[in-house]
Amino acid sequence: MTRAPQLRPLGAALGTEVLGIDLAKPLDADTFAGIAAVFAEHPVLVFRDQSLGAPELAAFGRRFGTPRPHALTKYRHIDCPEVSWLTNVEETGQIDWYGVKRATAWHTDSTFEDALPLLAMLHAKEVPSEKGGTMFADMRAAWDALPDARKQLLSGLTGLHGRTSGPAGERLYGDDKGATDKKYEEVKWPAVTRHPVSGRSILFVNPMHTHGFVGMKREEAWPLIDELAAHATQERFVYYHRWRVGDVLIWDERATMHRGAGDYRPDERRIMLRTIVYPN
Ligand SMILES: [Fe+2]
Structure with a gap:
């Protein structure tokens, strides 16, 4: 059985909000099957108002496949190596002003590796007062x-x-x-x-x-x-996600490209948890 979740479109091109799901609780099989079915058609899904630790984010990832430690060792979460920090705050507490520029060119993650990821997840913990979004391009529509x-x-x-x-x-x-x-x-x-x-x-x-x-x-x-x-990356294929604290966003790593918008004040904190999931 598949329980279809309620959806709300976010962007004209892509970006879909999934309503009524609390990812902090284990999802029953029917609910998860519903999410997976939606994800096959809508390659960027957003779950609002979540509050997950690294192990819970990894557990959600494990429903889809196998989360893997990020290549950049310094960002790995200390308790849960399959989850990494996406942050512009240094260990000293100082803000890395280059953070705003990181990953601002369009890309698909890890296509230089011999195995391709299935999807990636970001969970917003602190967001800039304005902007600081992530952009996604629909590579199916672009092909068509x-x-x-x-x-x-x-x-x-x-x-x-x-x-x-x-x-x-x-x-x-x-x-x-x-x-x-x-x-x-x-x-x-x-x-x-x-x-x-x-x-x-x-x-x-x-x-x-x-x-x-x-x-x-x-x-x-x-x-x-x-x-x-x-x-x-024409506007008609692109969704700009405006982050709110608590967002869990998952994107299909094959069907989309993404980039940081690079448009927030470089002295503002932006902290997320990230996990990248590979096929089992
Ligand atoms: Fe990326």
Whole structure:
């Protein structure tokens, strides 16, 4: 049995609020099945007014798959390594003014890894007084709207992915790559993929990690990656999430790209818990 939850659309393109769910309590199987069914069609879901600790967030993640520790070791939650902090507050209590700029280029998480995440979750603990949103682009709608010639070209292409080696990654980070606990090889993914539940085609190219295509010269590939990113991030495909404390937001890591809006005052605190879930 599936118990369909009540929904409220948040954005014209995507973004869907799920009503009447308390994630601090264990969800019964029917309720969870209802959420999972909705998520297959609506790749950004928001649950308002939640109050979860790291273990509870990880437990919600475990209903979908396997939450994994984040690559950046310094942000891992001390009690629960599958949950990490997304914060601009240093251990000393000082605010990192660069925090506002972090992850502000469009990307899909971890496409430079050999296994792709299913979804990610953020839980807002402290938010700036205004702005500081997260933006999501619907890569299914972006694919559907591509001209046929582009669809044909992309159907035969395999993307090359690195950590920050795409055009937007280079522009944002340059040589500052951050400390991780492993080295990455170049990873290949088809430029178009299918959603495993809905079967919809998804444009799977992102300007942070995709830095080329097999058999294509860089001079050709980079403008194509930039063109596809510009196409996919038109307002008609994008949802800007305005955070409230207590929001738990989950997004489909295959069907969307995202970025920090980078638009809040850099001296204001912004603290979230995050977990990234992989298929079992
Ligand atoms: Fe991200």
